[in-house]
Each structure stands twice: as structure tokens, then as C-alpha cells.
Amino acid sequence: MPVQEIMHRSVDKQWFCPPQSQAYSLRLTWLAIGALLWAGLIFAKLVSLQVIHHKEYARLARQQQELRVAIPAPRGPIFDRTGQPLAMSIPVESVFVNPLRIPDMGVASEILARILRLNAGELRNRMRWAYAHQRGFLWVKRKIPNAQAEQLRSLHLEWIDFETESQRHYPNGTLAAHVLGSVDHEEKGNAGIEMTLDRELRGREGWEMILTDVKRRGIDSQMATEAHAGTPLTLTIDSRIQFAAERELVKGIEARHARTGSIVVMNPYNGEILALANYPAFNPNEPPKPGEDSFGRFDLAVSVPFEPGSVFKVVTLAAALETTNLRPDSPINCNKGVLRLPGRVIHDSHRGYGVLPMQEVFEKSSNIGAIQIGFRVGSQNMYEYVRRFGFGSTTGLRLPAESAGLFRRLDRWGKTSLASIAMGQEVSTTSIQLARACAAIANGGLLVKPKLILKQGGQPTPMESPQRILRPQTAITMRQMMEGVVLRGTAKGRARIAGYTSGGKTGTAQIFDVKSHRYTHQYNASFMGFAPVTNPAFIVVVTLNGTSGSTGMGAGAAAPVFKAVATEALRVLDVPRDLPDLNPEPERESPADADDLSIADLGSGEPNVMEELAAQQSAPGAAVYASSDVVSADAAPAEAGPKVPNFRGKTMRAVVEEASAIGLPVLFDGSGIARAQVPAPGTVLHAGERVRVQFAR
Amino acid sequence: MATLATYFRKDDTVIYGEEAPVSARRRVARPADPYRLRSLPNEDVYFFCKRIDNTRLLKEKDPGATRQCWSAIGAFALLAILLAGALAPSVWGTFAGYQLQALKQERQRLIDERSTMEVAEAALLSPARLERLARARRLINPEPGQVIHLDPHADGSLAMNLHK
Numbered sequence: 001m002p003v004q005e006i007m008h009r010s011v012d013k014q015w016f017c018p019p020q021s022q023a024y025s026l027r028l029t030w031l032a033i034g035a036l037l038w039a040g041l042i043f044a045k046l047v048s049l050q051v052i053h054h055k056e057y058a059r060l061a062r063q064q065q066e067l068r069v070a071i072p073a074p075r076g077p078i079f080d081r082t083g084q085p086l087a088m089s090i091p092v093e094s095v096f097v098n099p100l101r102i103p104d105m106g107v108a109s110e111i112l113a114r115i116l117r118l119n120a121g122e123l124r125n126r127m128r129w130a131y132a133h134q135r136g137f138l139w140v141k142r143k144i145p146n147a148q149a150e151q152l153r154s155l156h157l158e159w160i161d162f163e164t165e166s167q168r169h170y171p172n173g174t175l176a177a178h179v180l181g182s183v184d185h186e187e188k189g190n191a192g193i194e195m196t197l198d199r200e201l202r203g204r205e206g207w208e209m210i211l212t213d214v215k216r217r218g219i220d221s222q223m224a225t226e227a228h229a230g231t232p233l234t235l236t237i238d239s240r241i242q243f244a245a246e247r248e249l250v251k252g253i254e255a256r257h258a259r260t261g262s263i264v265v266m267n268p269y270n271g272e273i274l275a276l277a278n279y280p281a282f283n284p285n286e287p288p289k290p291g292e293d294s295f296g297r298f299d300l301a302v303s304v305p306f307e308p309g310s311v312f313k314v315v316t317l318a319a320a321l322e323t324t325n326l327r328p329d330s331p332i333n334c335n336k337g338v339l340r341l342p343g344r345v346i347h348d349s350h351r352g353y354g355v356l357p358m359q360e361v362f363e364k365s366s367n368i369g370a371i372q373i374g375f376r377v378g379s380q381n382m383y384e385y386v387r388r389f390g391f392g393s394t395t396g397l398r399l400p401a402e403s404a405g406l407f408r409r410l411d412r413w414g415k416t417s418l419a420s421i422a423m424g425q426e427v428s429t430t431s432i433q434l435a436r437a438c439a440a441i442a443n444g445g446l447l448v449k450p451k452l453i454l455k456q457g458g459q460p461t462p463m464e465s466p467q468r469i470l471r472p473q474t475a476i477t478m479r480q481m482m483e484g485v486v487l488r489g490t491a492k493g494r495a496r497i498a499g500y501t502s503g504g505k506t507g508t509a510q511i512f513d514v515k516s517h518r519y520t521h522q523y524n525a526s527f528m529g530f531a532p533v534t535n536p537a538f539i540v541v542v543t544l545n546g547t548s549g550s551t552g553m554g555a556g557a558a559a560p561v562f563k564a565v566a567t568e569a570l571r572v573l574d575v576p577r578d579l580p581d582l583n584p585e586p587e588r589e590s591p592a593d594a595d596d597l598s599i600a601d602l603g604s605g606e607p608n609v610m611e612e613l614a615a616q617q618s619a620p621g622a623a624v625y626a627s628s629d630v631v632s633a634d635a636a637p638a639e640a641g642p643k644v645p646n647f648r649g650k651t652m653r654a655v656v657e658e659a660s661a662i663g664l665p666v667l668f669d670g671s672g673i674a675r676a677q678v679p680a681p682g683t684v685l686h687a688g689e690r691v692r693v694q695f696a697r
Numbered sequence: 698m699a700t701l702a703t704y705f706r707k708d709d710t711v712i713y714g715e716e717a718p719v720s721a722r723r724r725v726a727r728p729a730d731p732y733r734l735r736s737l738p739n740e741d742v743y744f745f746c747k748r749i750d751n752t753r754l755l756k757e758k759d760p761g762a763t764r765q766c767w768s769a770i771g772a773f774a775l776l777a778i779l780l781a782g783a784l785a786p787s788v789w790g791t792f793a794g795y796q797l798q799a800l801k802q803e804r805q806r807l808i809d810e811r812s813t814m815e816v817a818e819a820a821l822l823s824p825a826r827l828e829r830l831a832r833a834r835r836l837i838n839p840e841p842g843q844v845i846h847l848d849p850h851a852d853g854s855l856a857m858n859l860h861k
Contacts, residue, residue, distance in 0.1 A: 072805075074812070085819040090812040146813075171819035210798065218798030219791055243824035498841030581841050 067210040073203030076230030080239040093149035094142040099130040101159040174281040178299040182284035203230035234455035236272035244568035245275040252561035259546030262301035268439035271448035305405040305428035309509030312424030319385035328359035363489030374422025388469040389437040438528040442536035445470030494559035499577040504529020506554035527558035646681035647674040672697035
């Protein structure tokens with residue numbers, strides 16, 4: 001058939017070319033029906049996806065597109081008062097593996113062990129155990145150094161993964177370790193300030209949801225929970241003084257073969273602790289090893305009380321100045337070094353003295369003299385003043401496990417308790433309590449609360465109002481007497497500081513052995529002092545525990561440490577000199593070193609205060625002591641008080657100096673030149689009396 | 698124009714057409730040679746290319762159509778611009794988001810790095826290390842009397858004051 005014919009026939013057929021309107025209408029109808037069906041199907045699918053299964057698909061989409069990321073909230077840093085960091089938290093990597101995805105555990109353990117310095121066999125066993133128990137997660141090593149993390153990352157092994165954690169660093173190592181404390185592996189404080197202020201220091205981690213693309217790159221983020229970083233703390237500690245204190249403490253302990261020791265350096269006016277050092281120390285960067293003796297982590301200055309010995313005579317004499325008419329030049333009978341008490345004979349450790357002025361009793365640290373003064377004070381007053389100085393109660397320092405020491409209630413005092421307490425026995429104190437007492441002398445009679453936190457979150461912490469416990473005149477007199485100890489007394493040549501005046505008191509107490517129920521021939525050598533005398537910049541309390549021999553006394557062992565620490569602290573604090581910068585007289589070794597030893601032989605079979613403290617028993621009625629003192633202040637011979645000098649015509653400054661020199665309490669009225677005074681010049685002043693001076697221009 | 702199959706099967710047509718009736722051609726076909734190509738449908742339809750010369754025809758100008766065309770182009774362009782304008786913030790936001798997230802990560806990295814460096818600095822400045830360095834260089838604390846306190850000049854300077 002020719003082609004033209006075929007084509008012609010095809011074109012002529014009716015069905016092939018129907019009328020246009022009809023054909024379009026039919027096709028459009030079918031097309032519309034098809035489109036509607038298609039649209040219906042799509043709509044149905046959309047309803048299924050977005051309404052019926054909305055939650056499920058939304059969850060799947062979130063899982064795929066959103067990333068939950070932790071916002072780190074590092075633990076608050078701790079600084080010293082100069083802004084030097086003492087403790088900081090930095091992010092570090094922890095490495096973990098998925099044992100179910102490890103192709104070859106032998107090779108994997110070898111790789112990891114070599115980089116992370118682990119035991120390959122042990123790691124392989126752990127991996128196998130995890131695999132056998134179908135565990136998909138196994139910590140390999142936590143908090144690894146950045147270099148190791150980078151090395152592992154460069155391997156690009158899919159079964160190794162990392163998690164960022166925070167690690168506490170103490171960049172100064174052992175410096176102020178007992179103050180700072182330490183944290184556990186979860187960065188929870190377990191000692192020191194880290195423990196006491198854990199809630200403030202601990203940050204609260206936040207979370208944010210990050211919308212990611214297919215390559216897990218972040219596009220948008222939405223904060224879920226806000227992170228709260230830990231509160232930064234600024235301590236009152238000065239790292240330079242702290243370092244000097246720790247260094248000199250170690251030197252002193254090594255030189256005198258002591259076992260332990262502590263030093264407290266404190267600002268006497270506001271109670272700020274400038275240094276608190278203990279020996280032995282520990283490195284808070286290193287967690288305690290299994291079986292390690294935890295004694296090195298004890299804050300001895302705060303938690304471990306001891307019998308103070310002769311340093312406690314400061315309290316006795318301050319009470320005497322306040323409650324009796326005794327003055328520094330008042331004669332005290334030292335009974336030639338022997339004093340018989342009910343059931344007990346007390347000997348002075350040095351050669352016996354006869355009658356000495358009270359100042360010399362203090363300078364030579366005569367036990368008999370201190371007891372005689374204590375008798376003048378009386379049990380009630382002594383009890384009250386010991387309590388006023390804060391002994392027997394905690395100082396409120398924000399450190400854990402602070403000990404209140406032990407000071408028995410008055411109704412539990414024994415027959416010789418007053419005598420014992422007057423020379424620093426039958427009472428146990430901590431170094432921080434001694435520091436507070438010494439600060440009261442140094443600041444003019446105010447009991448301040450020791451303070452360790454200078455700023456919290458950038459805000460200065462408020463200072464609690466100090467409590468007046470001594471008259472300013474008493475404190476000034478005590479300062480002068482304590483200067484006498486350094487210039488002429490037991491600490492002569494050992495605590496003098498070039499260019500500065502200094503005052504202090506030595507103390508040596510025998511250590512009581514609870515097991516053998518006896519005092520040993522080992523000592524608690526201590527020294528508490530301040531510098532300069534006129535306007536003390538700080539007080540220092542040094543305690544060396546476990547010294548022995550004549551060089552292990554307070555003067556020989558603790559006073560030189562005081563001198564070294566005070567010299568450094570004066571330089572660091574840039575305190576103006578009040579003396580020519582000359583070398584003080586060289587140290588001496590003489591029998592007088594033993595002068596401050598408190599002979600501790602009880603002789604009456606009564607339980608020792610340290611024994612009682614160790615037993616943690618304080619039940620009332622358990623004491624065997626009588627309720628009243630055998631020797632009371634009334635029994636002592638009446639002592640004439642100081643005569644009132646003639647202040648007329650003198651300036652107020654001159655009156656203050658003259659009155660302070662003899663320990664007279666003076667009340668001032670007006671200003672200018674002294675015109676009148678009551679009582680009249682030459683009158684003997686009795687206990688509790690004061691001189692009123694009227695000034696006019 | 699014939700295909701190769703048509704060409705090679707010309708003899709088939711001859712056999713079927715000449716030796717048997719049409720009815721029998723279908724029923725009694727010779728056993729097919731499996732190696733022979735089969736004919737394609739409509740193989741006998743021939744097409745040819747006819748050359749048409751339209752160069753003599755001239756398109757009549759239609760200003761209305763042109764206007765409509767440009768209007769359409771303008772409308773589409775406007776629509777495209779509006780669409781782009783509407784989508785631009787979203788796109789910009791996405792890119793900004795990428796940048797923001799990258800900057801956030803960088804910021805956190807720098808914060809972490811600073812913390813690490815502060816710790817390192819504090820360790821370097823620790824009193825114990827400074828003491829070691831001082832000892833290594835044989836530095837000592839001045840003895841009493843060795844420290845000379847200079848009185849400042851009127852202008853407050855202290856330098857070279859000792860020799861005046």
C-alpha cells in the first residue's frame with residue numbers, strides 16, 4: 001500500500017480526529033479526575049504524616065536534626081587576696097569506647113594502652129567483659145591530658161569517642177592545701193573550703209538544643225536550660241605569706257625534729273586569715289591513694305586541739321589586769337619555784353624565783369608566778385575571761401571539722417584546775433583560737449571572728465562586729481608586756497625582727513599520751529606574737545608538735561619560725577618600719593630556753609583534759625572535781641594598786657601614754673590640757689576604779 | 698526506505714505470496730529460521746523528508762503580543778524578586794545560624810583555652826617555682842641594712858637618687 005494512501009486513510013478516520021470541544025472536555029474530565037485522585041492521595045498522605053503520625057515523625061525528625069548539647073558550668077575558681085588563682089576548673093576529655101563495635105580487642109587495647117599509658121591486658125579484659133555483657137559503653141580513661149586526646153583523635157577510629165568533663169586544678173600544688181581542700185572525681189568538695197562552700201562553688205550545667213544539617217553542623221540553637229557557673233571565691237589568704245609560712249614551718253619542723261606543726265597569720269583588726277599552714281601537707285591535685293594515711297589531710301590548726309602551755313598566760317594576765325589591781329610592776333611571789341597545792345606540788349622548770357614584778361613573771365614565764373596571779377583573779381573571773389577570749393567554742397571559721405577545743409564548765413573544775421588553767425593546762429585549744437585571742441590583745445581588746453572569705457561572687461563579704469572583751473588600756477599593757485618577752489624574756493634574741501618592734505609569748509606544753517595515761521617528754525612548742533607593737537599589722541601563731549629536748553621549747557623551736565614568717569609578711573605587706581634597720585642580736589642557746597615549760601605532772605590522779613577530749617565525754621556529773629577552789633583570790637595577800645599620777649597641765653596624748661605605761665584606766669572629758677582629775681594625784685587606785693580627767697583649752 | 702530486515706526478507710514475501718493462498722500462509726508457514734530477522738511493524742510504510750522553504754514568508758508584527766510577552770516577563774521577574782525577597786531573610790538566617798554556631802563553638806574553645814592558659818600561668822608564677830628559680834640563680838633575701846630606701850625627688854622620681 002502506498003504511503004500516501006495509508007496516511008490519507010488514517011487522517012480521514014472519525015475516531016482519530018473527533019470534534020475538538022468534545023474531545024477536550026472528555027480529556028479534561030479524565031485529567032481532572034486523575035489530578036483530584038492524586039491530590040486526594042497526597043492529602044491523605046499529608047494527613048497521615050502531619051496529623052495522625054505527627055508526634056512520631058516529629059520525634060524522629062528531632063532525633064535526626066537536633067543535637068542536645070551540654071553548656072558547661074565550670075566550678076567556681078578560688079583566688080587569693082591578690083587575685084592569684086589557687087583553684088580552677090578546666091575542661092578535659094574523657095575517652096570511652098563502644099566494645100560492640102571494636103573489630104579486634106587485642107589491637108584496640110594495645111593502641112589505647114600505649115597512648116593512655118594503661119595496662120593493655122587489663123583493658124582487654126574489661127573490653128571483653130563489656131562485650132560479653134553486651135555493654136555498648138566503656139570508660140577507658142577519664143580526664144586525660146589534651147595531648148593524649150589529640151593523639152587518639154588523629155587515629156579517626158569510629159569506636160573511640162570522647163566526652164568533655166571538668167577537672168579541678170590547684171596550680172600551686174600543696175600551697176594552702178588544707179584551706180582549699182580537695183574535690184572527688186565528680187568535682188564535689190570533700191575537704192576545706194571546697195567542702196564548706198561546695199554549694200556556692202558548684203556550677204549548674206545547662207543544655208541547649210542545636211538544629212543541625214545533614215553534616216551535623218549547627219544552624220540554630222535554642223536554650224533549654226541556662227547554665228550557672230560556680231561562684232568565684234576570693235580568700236583572705238595571701239599566697240606569698242602562705243608560702244613563706246609553709247616554707248618556714250617545714251624548716252622549723254626539720255630543724256627541731258618535730259612531727260607536725262601549724263602556723264596561723266591573721267589580721268588582728270578584721271580577723272582576715274592571711275596564712276594558714278599545716279605540716280604534713282598534701283597535694284590536692286592527687287587523689288588519696290588506697291591505704292594512705294589521711295592524717296596529712298587534717299587541718300591541724302583548726303581541727304586538732306592541744307594544751308597550749310605558757311602562751312595561755314596571756315589570758316591569765318589579761319584577766320588579772322582587768323579584774324584585779326595587779327599592774328605590770330606589782331610584785332608576785334614565785335615561792336622560790338615550789339608551790340604546794342592539795343594533792344599536787346608544782347615546780348617551776350627553771351631555777352626558782354623569789355618575788356618578781358608581774359611583768360617579769362610574764363617575761364620569764366614563771367609557772368608559780370602565773371598560778372599566783374591566777375589565784376588573784378579567782379575561778380569565776382578566770383572562767384569568764386577564758387570564755388571571753390573564745391576558748392571552748394568554735395571561731396566560726398568556714399572550714400570543716402573545726403574543733404571547739406575543751407574548756408570545762410566551772411562546776412566541773414577540780415581542786416587545782418585554776419592553777420593548771422593559769423599556766424595553760426587543763427584546757428585544750430586550737431591554733432586558730434589562740435590566734436583570735438592574740439588578735440584581741442593586738443587590736444586593743446576586741447574579739448574578732450576569723451574570716452577566710454574576702455569576696456564571694458565579686459561581692460565583699462560582710463565583717464561581723466567584733467566584741468569588746470578587754471579595755472583598750474589592758475590590751476596596750478599586754479602588748480607592752482609581750483614586747484618585753486621578746487626584748488628581755490624567754491624569746492630574747494629569737495623573735496626580734498630587724499627594723500620592727502615585735503611582741504609575743506612562748507609556750508611549751510608536755511604532750512599527754514592517752515594510752516599510757518602519762519605526760520611524755522615531748523612538747524608542743526608554740527609562740528604567738530605580733531609586729532609591730534604599736535600598730536600590729538598581723539599576729540602569728542606557731543605551733544610545733546613533738547619537739548623534745550632543750551631546743552624543742554617554744555622559745556627555741558617556735559619563736560625563730562615566728563621571726564622568719566613575720567619578717568617575710570612585713571616585707572610583703574610593706575609595713576612601715578618603726579626601728580632602724582639593724583641586725584637584731586644573734587640567737588642564743590641557753591638553759592633559759594626551758595623557762596616557759598609548763599610542768600604537767602598532775603599528781604592527783606585526775607583525768608587529763610586531752611584524755612577527756614579524746615574520749616569525747618563531757619557528761620555532767622562524771623567529773624570528780626570539787627566545785628570550789630581550794631585557793632581563792634581572797635586568800636592571797638592584798639596588793640596595793642597603782643598610785644594615780646598628776647595629769648594636770650599635760651596634753652591628752654601625754655596623759656594617754658603615761659596612763660598606758662602603768663595600766664591605768666582613764667576616762668577623758670573635753671579636749672585641750674588636763675585641768676582637773678578624780679581621784680586626786682597620789683591616790684591608790686583599787687580594782688575596777690578609773691581616773692577621770694577633765695580637759696579644757 | 699527499507700530496513701535491513703525488510704531487505705533481507707524480500708524472498709519471504711515472494712514465497713508466501715506466490716506459493717500459497719493467504720489463508721494458508723498463516724497456518725502453514727515454513728519453519729522459521731531462528732537466525733533470520735523478523736520484520737518490524739509498519740515496515741512497509743515509507744517516510745521521506747520534504748524540504749520546505751519558508752524564507753519568503755514574513756512574520757507580521759504584533760505589538761499586542763509583544764506587550765503581553767513583556768508584561769508576562771515583567772510579572773514573572775517581579776514574582777521572582779518578591780519570592781526571593783520573601784525567602785532571603787530565611788536563607789540569610791540559615792547562613793547566619795551557621796556562622797553563629799561556628800562563632801559560639803569558637804568562643805567556647807577560646808574560653809576553655811584561656812582557662813587552661815590561666816592555670817598554666819598560675820603554675821608558672823607559683824611561689825614555689827619562683828623560689829626554685831631564685832635559688833638556681835643564687836638570689837637571696839637582703840640582710841638587714843642592705844636595703845637602701847631612696848627619698849624621692851620633688852618630681853616623684855627615684856632613679857639615680859642614691860648618687861646625688
